[in-house]
Amino acid sequence: MDIKDIIIIGSGPAGLTAGIYAGRAKLKTLLFTGLPSGGQLTLSAEIDDFPGFPEKMTGPELIKKITEQVRKFDVEMIEKNVISVDFKKRPFTIKTDNQEYLAKAVIVATGASAKWLGLKNEQELIGHGISACAVCDGFFFKNKIVGVVGGGDSAMENAITLTKYAKKVFIIHRKNELKAAKKLQEEVLNNPKVEFIWRSIVSEIKGKDSLEGVYIEDVNSKERKFLDLDGLFISIGYKPATDILKGKLKLDDNGYIKVEENTKTSVDGVFAAGDVCDTKYRQAITAAGLGAMALLDADKWLREKDKQN
Ligand SMILES: Cc1cc2nc3c(=O)[nH]c(=O)nc-3n(C[C@H](O)[C@H](O)[C@H](O)COP(=O)(O)OP(=O)(O)OC[C@H]3O[C@@H](n4cnc5c(N)ncnc54)[C@H](O)[C@@H]3O)c2cc1C
Structure with a gap:
């Protein structure tokens, strides 16, 4: 052979x-x-x-x-x-x-x-508001409102990168504590552009040609609310x-x-x-x-x- x-x-x-x-x-x-x-x-x-x-x-x-x-x-x-x-x-x-x-x-x-959430519309909107990499795509969200899903190191790193461009960064995390390294946690928690949405998951993604926002669901009460977002960075590994x-x-x-x-x-x-x-x-x-x-x-x-x- x-x-x-x-x-x-x-x-x-x-x-x-x-x-x-x-x-x-x-x-x-x-x-x-x-x-x-x-x-x-x-x-x-x-x-x-x-x-x-x-x-x-x-x-x-x-x-x-x-x-x-x-x-x-x-x-x-x-x-x-x-x-x-x-x-x-x-x-x-x-x-x-x-x-x-x-x-x-x-x-x-x-x-x-990248691991994705597996929700409807997610794959179609990758590159049109949905991403997994802030270093790659954060630049396209100058003065926009973005969300980051996750609580580990890569979620915090994505969030820190995004604060350089976006005017507001929501971190959506299903627990009420982070597993990211302490130093990263401190940096994120002290950043005025960052707001945490604890004990919550993204339950629905809205948008046709580009992302319009997501529904967030409280893991305990199951209460849902709509979050207007220009970008969503899935950072779950x-x-x-x-x-x-x-x-x-x-x-x-x-x-x-x-x-x-x-x-x-x-x-x-x-x-x-x-x-x-x-x-x-x-x-x-x-x-x-x-x-x-x-x-x-x-x-x-x-x-x-x-x-x-
Ligand atoms: C949505 C998104 C946007 C990104 N944007 C940017 C950006 O703007 N700038 C940037 O620098 N980086 C960006 N990245 C990151 C970049 O794409 C990766 O870092 C890069 O592609 C890694 O290259 P790679 O060759 O190591 O692996 P991959 O790109 O993952 O390629 C792996 C290859 O291996 C093949 N393969 C897997 N298993 C087998 C098998 N069993 N047999 C044969 N072939 C196999 C796959 O089919 C594929 O061809 C982005 C990533 C994503 C997901």
Whole structure:
């Protein structure tokens, strides 16, 4: 069977950038895009912070451009999900629903996804008032009224970021205490723009083309009230796409791939890049940077292995 130098799993900014670098390094490369392809950026209605693109651009447009750049090089792309991996022996085996592939090295760039509330209208309004990332989208809410759902660190960080732009930030939390770090709590509690709505959940999202507001329900009394909002930032956590890697690579308690020296996983020859191993930055540009780093590390590793053989 044909053995690839490298198999890249994922077609978000991390996987695609690894693909560009692999193509330029003239490695025999296969990239599985996953389904749907393109990753989280395909949910973004406007990208303002990716260098090199001063014009207004949507997430799907940016992904299309990066994909075109990958296609300039000799990189085979297959629009399928990987359903299992065998990292016990080299070459590594990667399986899709109907075929097995072999590779000397692998880059896992399967990303993560924000957890959403699962309410009607929510998915349709992502990028039109609903978001999960204040660093990405907070800028679009200058002098607006926004809500943040959650009580952990990422909710507080989102709220702090939003206070730079919005005139009012409501934090909607189902408990009457926060689980965020004390320092973050203090910063939020002392900010005059922030108002807490305790022991409450968002029970309904209103809006057709853009968010109009939400119904808040008191968890005890079940009393509902309408909250007029321009933006709603769901901050209830992320889920890394690592189900196929359980028992194959070392993962942390939340399921993220554990890496050393930036991109090395617990298996020699398997590298990771992007949101699947980054719980801190979660940006397109940092994922792309990690994709480049993973490929450079993998390329060096392949050359060293070649010398040894
Ligand atoms: C609504 C929204 C707006 C955002 N806006 C911005 C912004 O304005 N600026 C910014 O910098 N960042 C933004 N982000 C964050 C940014 O999108 C992520 O940080 C970035 O996409 C992470 O890239 P990644 O390549 O690591 O993973 P992802 O983008 O998550 O891509 C993962 C890829 O892996 C694939 N995959 C998963 N499992 C498998 C499998 N088993 N087999 C094959 N493939 C698989 C998926 O299909 C996908 O192609 C936003 C995120 C969201 C959700």
